[in-house]
Amino acid sequence: MLSISDPGAPDAPCPAPFNLAAHVLARGAALPDKLALQIVRPTGAERWSYGRLIAAVRGAGSGLLALGLVPGDRVLLRLGNTPDFPVAFLGAITAGLVPVPTSTQLTVPEITATAARIAPALIIAADGIALPEGTACPVLPAAQLHAMADLPPCDWHMGTPDRPAYAVFTSGTSGRPQAVLHAHRAIWARRMMHSGWEGLGEADRLLHAGAFNWTYTLGTGLMDPWTVGATALIPGAGVTPDQLPLLLKRFDATIFAAAPGVIRQMLRGTLPALPRLRHGLSAGESLSPALRQDWQARTGTDLHEALGMSECSTFISGSPDRPAPEGCTGFAQPGRRIAVLGDNGPVPRGQAGTLAVWRDDPGLMLEYLNDPAETAARFRDGWFLTGDQVEMRADGAIRYLGRADDQMNPGGYRVSPLEVEAALAGLPGAQDFAVAEVAVKPGTTVIACFYTATEPLDADTLATFAASRLARYRQPRLWQRLDALPRNANGKLNRRALAAAWRPE
Known part of the structure; x- marks a missing residue:
């Protein structure tokens, strides 16, 4: 039996015309008074209702267009762990612009090189975060973004779901950061994660331990909860891993998401009883069986891992409905067509090879921006090569073996x-x-x-x-x-x- 997944019944195609931000906020529009976001700290929380969030996002879209930007323009985000980040990100997409989130840790030389790669029409920046040198690109201070919340709401910019929506940076095999360009349909693909990994529903309160500008936080911590009308909980700046258990209890989190390193640090301390917690989610690096077992023993819940990459987000995972067997990451999410490839195509199950995703996956990137050669190099016979070495067991479970290249994680x-x-x-x-x-x-x-x-x-x-x-x-x-x-x-x-x-x- 070959190492190819059975995606099951075809998923409904992404509607057209379509707008990613409109899809993310559609359920929240019917729940204007419900909490969409809480920035949580041991001392309290900053609260955003869906009504406030949607007004800020659509006002930002209007304000950005009023500056003379036009659909398709790229907007470089230099924003920290505050609500400014999702407001600017979704506001730009609302207006048909293409936001590009970047890490606040980048130095002046690093962000200068990044800006040169994407040629932004605007930079939105908070105080104290490094900006590119030698560019005439205008900079919008975060304080002016706040004022846009009171503007009339921007119309959703509708169009083909295959048009560019946003770009994120990842280290490519060429040894330099690559700008990964995603389409509006990328959010439609995330529906496969709601049950295939997260076990996420409208009643959930999901606490994600990452920073706003990390793609793991952006997707799992913000956009996924908002898509289903749940509440996103994000720790405020300065919150440490040892404080997370208290926040989980105090703010009645039902799902917790973090990288394994954060979970490991959190478990070094004392955990209170967490009666509302249903399970945890792990991604960003490989989850060891020992850490999963420690989590299970300490919390009485399971920890579900996901494997993915910036080019396609997560597509292999365990879930509450189908936990991963011990020593495995999980299974291909329903609707995903994946394979384990050798030199001559899919290998027999039980044999190691390169994990690949079929080219028609709605979550797969459009391209590496301005690098057609590197984009083409990642495809073979219709398969996108992830570079991850895995083994598919007879039952379809995936065991992660490491990277084919030398990238560090x-x-x-x-x-x-x-x-x-x-x-x-x-x-x-x-x-x-x-x-x-x-x-x-x-x-x-x-x-x-x-x-x-x-x-x-x-x-x-x-x-x-x-x-x-x-x-x-x-x-x-x-x-x-x-x-x-x-x-x-x-x-x-x-x-x-x-x-x-x-x-x-």
């Missing part, structure tokens, strides 16, 4: 080592250097930089240099001197041997 952030090494060019005192992901303890990995030098270099000096050029999640946390970097006969770096060279002090 510390803390749930996918990072290219080539990208980090390019930023560290000129590392003071180093003759040669390279980075790799290393395990510091079971289930926890960090980026380590290995270098050659006549004598050990000062780690604080190296860390300061890295901090000036890289976002925190891209910075090496460990520094180790080697006599020589491991290379093959052709001089190519052996990254697996490099990671194995790390030794605790």
Whole structure:
């Protein structure tokens, strides 16, 4: 039996004309007084009703068009963990614009390169967040975005569901960040996650531990709850993992979502009784069986993992209706056509290969922006190649085996080592250097930089240099001197041997 999923009965096609933001907020329009969003802290919460959220989103759309923007223009978002982010994101999409969220941790050189790639017509920015240099692009302060909430509501910009809706950045196999362009239909595909992973309904209160601008938070933490009329709970700035159990209890969360690293930190402390919690969701990095078992023992609920990527969000998962077998990530979500490919097509079940998604999946990206060669390189015989190595069992369960390439994934952030090494060019005192992901303890990995030098270099000096050029999640946390970097006969770096060279002090 070959490693191809049976997607089941065809899903209803995405309606046309269509607008992603209109779809996300349609259910909330019938529930104007219900809480759509709470920014939660140990000291209390900021509350947004659906009526307030929809007015702010549609007012933002009107305000952006009044600035002279036209449908199709790109809007670079430089916003923090506040409601400004979803208001700007959905407001732009309402008006037919294409928002591009970016991490607030990006440095000036990083965001300058990012802006050059997407050529935005406008930047929406909060105070204290790095902006690109050398660009004439106008900047809209977040304070002016707030004032747009009182403007007349923008009409939904309707059109083909295949037109561009938003772009997100991910590290590509080329070693530089790729702008992944998604269509409006991407939100229609997320319906397969509501039952196939999240077990999400209108009565739920979903607490997501991530930042607003992470695609995991954007989808699972905000847009999915709003699509079904549920309530999204997002921790405010400064909330730490050890405070999350209190927030889960105090705000009656029924579903909790986070990356495994956050869950691991949370479970180090004392957990109160959580009678309202139904289950947890895990994505962003591989979930270890031991962590899932610890969660089950401590909370009395299950933890459902999902596997996906920026190019297609999540499409493999366990769920309350079909939990993943131990040691597996889960199953192809209903409606997803996936395969495990070898050199000659789908491999027999039980054999390892490359996970692939069929080209017609409504959640699959449109393209890597301005990179047709890289876009074409990711397809083979109609299949989109994810780069993930997996095995499909006889029952269809997927076991994750790792990445085909050398990309790192510390803390749930996918990072290219080539990208980090390019930023560290000129590392003071180093003759040669390279980075790799290393395990510091079971289930926890960090980026380590290995270098050659006549004598050990000062780690604080190296860390300061890295901090000036890289976002925190891209910075090496460990520094180790080697006599020589491991290379093959052709001089190519052996990254697996490099990671194995790390030794605790």
